[in-house]
Amino acid sequence: MNLTKKNILIVDDDPHVLKSIARFLKKQGYTVSTAPGGQEALALMAKETQDLVLLDALMPEMDGIETLEIIRQRYPDVDVVMISALKEEVVARAALDMGAYEWLIKPFSMEQLDRTIFTTFLHHGRFEESSYP
Secondary structure: OOHHHOEEEEEOOOHHHHHHHHHHHHHOOOEEEEEOOHHHHHHHHHHOOOOEEEEEOOOOOOOHHHHHHHHHHHOOOOEEEEEEOOOOHHHHHHHHHOOOOEEEEOOOOHHHHHHHHHHHHHHOOOOOHHHOO
């Protein structure tokens, strides 16, 4: 599996979350971009192709649900995994119904994140199951 060809955008208003997830994913071989909010993420997506967006649900100005809705309209082939400390099942269900593949509740382990990313790519045919280490 050639992870260096997989582009992942992390969108979160917490700089510590951005930094720790980005560091981990780069070590895993992914190409990583970060954005502190929905508007910045959409601007970046207009310039760079993304395979997956890790999207925080709770952000100021443009929240993750609103950002997800626009991503689904403009980039229907991009996978989205929501990440949030929010444990509201209604909001999580709405995000999944809108096309998010998964809802990860913070705090989550990097192993759990890695497995979720792999499962998301596998589900959408982006690489073979046998290629997972």
